[in-house]
Amino acid sequence: MSRDLSMQTSEVLxxxxxxxxxxxxxxxxxxxxxxxxxxxxxxVTVSVPLRRDDGSxxxxxxxxxxxxxxxxxxxxxxxxxxxxxxxxxxxLAMWMTWKCALVDVPxxxxxxxxxxxxxxxxxxxxxxxxxxxxxxxxxxxxxxxxIPAPDLGTDEQVMAWMMDTYSTGVGHTALGVxxxxxxxxxxxxGRATATSRGVTHVALAALASRGVQVRGxxxxxQGFGKVGRYTARFLAEAGSRVVAVSDQYGAVVDWNGLDxxxxxxxxxxxxxxxxxxxxxxxxxxxxxxxxxVDLLVPAAVEAVITEDNAxxxxxxxxxxxxxxxxxxxxxxxxxxxxxxxxxxxxANAGGVVVSYFEWVQANQAFWWTxxxxxDRLAARMTVAWERTAALAQSRDLSLRGAATxxxxxxxxxAHQLRGLYP
Numbered sequence: 364m365s366r367d368l369s370m371q372t373s374e375v376l377x378x379x380x381x382x383x384x385x386x387x388x389x390x391x392x393x394x395x396x397x398x399x400x401x402x403x404x405x406x407v408t409v410s411v412p413l414r415r416d417d418g419s420x421x422x423x424x425x426x427x428x429x430x431x432x433x434x435x436x437x438x439x440x441x442x443x444x445x446x447x448x449x450x451x452x453x454x455l456a457m458w459m460t461w462k463c464a465l466v467d468v469p470x471x472x473x474x475x476x477x478x479x480x481x482x483x484x485x486x487x488x489x490x491x492x493x494x495x496x497x498x499x500x501x502x503x504x505x506x507x508x509x510i511p512a513p514d515l516g517t518d519e520q521v522m523a524w525m526m527d528t529y530s531t532g533v534g535h536t537a538l539g540v541x542x543x544x545x546x547x548x549x550x551x552x553g554r555a556t557a558t559s560r561g562v563t564h565v566a567l568a569a570l571a572s573r574g575v576q577v578r579g580x581x582x583x584x585q586g587f588g589k590v591g592r593y594t595a596r597f598l599a600e601a602g603s604r605v606v607a608v609s610d611q612y613g614a615v616v617d618w619n620g621l622d623x624x625x626x627x628x629x630x631x632x633x634x635x636x637x638x639x640x641x642x643x644x645x646x647x648x649x650x651x652x653x654x655x656v657d658l659l660v661p662a663a664v665e666a667v668i669t670e671d672n673a674x675x676x677x678x679x680x681x682x683x684x685x686x687x688x689x690x691x692x693x694x695x696x697x698x699x700x701x702x703x704x705x706x707x708x709x710a711n712a713g714g715v716v717v718s719y720f721e722w723v724q725a726n727q728a729f730w731w732t733x734x735x736x737x738d739r740l741a742a743r744m745t746v747a748w749e750r751t752a753a754l755a756q757s758r759d760l761s762l763r764g765a766a767t768x769x770x771x772x773x774x775x776x777a778h779q780l781r782g783l784y785p
Contacts, residue, residue, distance in 0.1 A: 561713020
């Protein structure tokens with residue numbers, strides 16, 4: 364999908380600010396309070412010089428934004444992507460603040476990233492990028508200050524490098540400085556699939572709210588990475604027919620339902636969903652968004668459902684596995700067409716919930732079983748869904764409006780209780 368980066372990131376930040384403005388109006392917040400919540404608490408842009416494997420030096424740009432620290436340390440992912448900009452990171456950090464508050468996790472929102480395409484760099488080069496970026500933002504980091512996690516283009520190995528770099532700098536092993544780590548370094552059971560588990564929990568609840576039986580329903584999942592892959596697996600296990608999936612290379616469809624385990628094996632062998640033998644290709648990967656399905660899960664990148672295609676979305680329920688996949692104008696169009704949209708700050712909050720569990724375990728050096736993690740995740744997601752759905756119904760709000768109002772209200776209350784210093 365071709366995108367104008369400057370327009371794209373500006374639109375993402377504008378959507379985030381507009382959502383905050385709507386919530387402030389619903390809550391009756393003062394102008395000063397709303398302004399305080401709109402501005403990041405702290406942000407830094409750093410140069411990340413990299414010595415390439417051929418001996419040449421390239422200077423990359425990295426960012427880290429701490430949107431809000433009122434309810435606890437900043438929490439949010441680090442992405443390696445050619446599309447990273449400061450405006451995008453600001454928007455994502457703000458959404459993390461609301462996400463943490465909505466699921467009652469004692470964090471504020473943070474986000475970071477380095478502008479590079481990780482596919483164009485060797486493993487050794489990515490390690491050097493990670494370590495230099497970590498050292499540059501290290502004054503902001505710490506188990507009680509700012510706790511990064513994996514995001515687009517990063518994984519548990521990147522988190523291990525970040526943890527080691529930070530720990531070397533402070534002179535002791537700090538397991539709680541990042542989450543999403545390997546199990547051998549204090550990671551949590553259930554963390555790798557947590558976001559997808561959370562997406563599935565709320566997707567099933569949303570389908571039920573619309574009177575759709577899960578067994579036999581049709582689902583389409585955009586993206587087959589960390590979130591989309593396991594979401595497709597869990598939906599299929601729940602009885603939904605996953606009829607279409609896509610990745611950055613293309614999309615495949617099988618109206619009888621894809622064999623998700625077989626598709627996973629194909630992706631492991633080839634690196635893409637394209638060419639899976641028991642399916643048909645879609646002419647355009649974006650056509651997946653407008654297929655006649657019950658459930659659509661956009662689990663790739665921001666702003667894929669826009670005013671240009673929202674009127675053609677045929678799904679009854681859209682569950683946002685990615686951050687910000689639906690633009691503000693598209694939201695209005697979908698609402699007018701009675702398409703239920705479960706917003707990102709609710710739908711994909713499972714990742715930060717289990718990141719919190721990992722942080723708690725690391726700080727206590729006491730580890731939970733996978734069943735304990737998943738049971739506690741299910742409980743958090745269920746409560747968040749029920750609270751959001753109840754407010755939406757009682758105040759005649761969209762789920763996004765209700766979720767944002769609940770989250771913004773929690774942060775505003777904490778601000779008021781702490782007071783303004785000095």
